[in-house]
Amino acid sequence: MKVRTTFVTAGTLVLCLAAAGCGPDGGEDGGAGGRATASRTPASGDGSAATPGATAAPAPTPTTHGRTLTEAELAKVVLATDEVAGYEIAPLEGTDERGTEEPGDKACRPITAIINGSPEPAPAATVFRTAMDTREEGQDDQTVVTEILTSHPKGGAEELLRSVRDAVRACAGGFRTTSDDGPSTYTEVKTLPAAGAGQESFAYQVTGSLEGVRVPLVFHLVRTGSTVVTFYAANYLTATAPEVPADLVTAQAAKLP
Template sequence: MKVRTTVVVASALVLCLAAAGCGPDDGGDKGTGEKATASRTPASGSGATATPEAGSAATPTSNGRTLTEAELAKVALTTGEVEGYEIAPLEGTDERGTEEAGTEACRPIAAIINGSPEPAPAATVFRTAMDTTEEGRDDQTVVTEILTSHPEGGAQELLRSVRAAVGACSGGFGTTSEDGPSTYTEVRTLPVTKAGQESFAYQVTGSLEGVRVPLVFHLVRTGSTVVTFYAANFLGGNAPEVPAALVTAQAAKLP
């Protein structure tokens, strides 16, 4: 697994999503370490496609408008909106990943690893959320948010293409980049926190210097806006969890 030393990585401690070249190396899915960069709040629900939260009467509505970057920034979570989390803009996001999937069917997964979900959004905003109750711990929960707005139909296509890619690439896939080749050994769906009009979660697994590295992604769509949550465990062992509180709070702010 190759991780560039950039402002993005330094500011988020364990993040490499928007820093480019963060795919597992050719060593494959090795290692059995048990310490996890995991949330203490488990995701709720199950299955790949979400309906509204339990107890709600109908699917949330949206005007479907494509938001500008300034409008995305206004609806992004801020510190104080989710108890125990410090939320801030993610620095250094001008540099995106260069991963190219060896199989076209897996391209949507590589695009998200690069920090550049496809189809290309009209506007993008990055945020990072850190669990302040775990300050100073090696396994502190750190979650990246990528908020993207899309022209008509683009948001639905993003979710549709990622679902298809996760199904097609369950046995893993390889990529090439300016940092060299990488191999992802497993892709699988995860239980999902029900939020927005659509929700989908999955895990991509690789290794870092022989240690098993799970990368977890949770996508939520409302109208023409998609929020991609990302968490990783570079210490080896269990997959991290994107806290349900973050997902539902952010989804509630989408117009």
Template sequence: MRVRTTVVAASTLVLCLAAAGCGADDSGGGDGKAAGGKASASSTPAADGTPDATPDSTTDSTPDAASEPSSDGKTLSEAELTNVALVTDEVPGYEIAPLEGTDDRGTEKAGDEACRPIAAIINGSPEPAPAATVFRTAMDTTDEGDDDPTVVTEILTSHPKGGAEELLRSVREAVRACAGGFRTTSDEGPSTYTGVKKLPAADVGQESFAYQVTGSLEGERVPLVFHLVRTGSTVVTFYAANFVDETVPEIPAKLVTAQAANLP
């Protein structure tokens, strides 16, 4: 397996999902260091021996006309996405920064077309293709001095009419269809993901959906957690990974809630 680091902390932040292979099979290199979010106490289910092929039964937030927050559905420009992205001090205890190196996206292609939406997000390129994209990282400053600080990456995307809804719909369907895992090929070689399952999602935005993808690194399980939130034509994808042990990393609810509150 080739380790695709979600974030390399310090001065060179690079999009993990574009650097090398994250859920790859056991034959490749990589040092297995956690670089996309340290394992920590999480509100999401931990890896507890439950087979990854078993979908999580927790419900997620789906559109409800009676309860939807107001949104004009406008397709935001890159500048407008930048204006609604979280900034440092907006969420106490987190330093927010642009993610560098995002021009080089991942190239993973799912062997099963039904799993393509999941692979697209792993590549850092959610589908349908957005009109504009902004990347941010949120680092837990309480971990200052830790060799492996907790880092969550955000991808903010705006979509032409109907595109944001299609993104959430396709990911939901892919999580169901690919529960037993899938394989991909890329410029770096083949990758294997052993399971996909739905996770509890914060009830924010007009739609909210979370899931876990489990990869493999030298025979060890590598959990990646994703949380998608949609309001109008804007989608925010949060993700974190743990390359140290099999504990599921946390995407803090306060980050998700604060970012969702900024969406127009």
């Protein structure tokens, strides 16, 4: 999970951020809402040893008893600078507008919803952050991870993880989308090993195509109670899968009530 650039796109939050517009198929923002990342190091096994399903791990006993957190409460439990050594945490700009990708296959909608920056089922509250590795300041492949915290009414958080798992299986062979900025192509979707965190975790890779070049996007979802954290990283410099650092995942999961 390494990045190179800022994240704005032409009016939409494209998770796959890029400087002059990014996105599979070379569309101006092609559709992944937010930050383009470039990577030097592959994710665990680069996905080749992918394990199906989620990797669950024990979590601290929730003090909210699964209560749906407000936006103010999410802001209190999101990671802050200095809580993970070497990372600067900052609000993500441009989140008022989200991506508009719609898949040709409805089975892939849970995946595109996250790409758009709008996980489904619709959350009750959302907080966006970016985590940047300050030790790599000035490098073309500086690590930048986008983080989305969402709180959900009863059952919604579990449904989000369940629907994404189903979509990853259903859309393994790839899919196409249309958006306000044109069509996009994703050639492959696969499960990745997930760092054990929270009460439930799941990781996967979506491979896009930018002017014929392979663009890997990696997502790591963690659920505790009614809160889901989605970590996102992309690589626009090479075809190597980016990595979402386990220390970010585990530190954020530990803060969830």
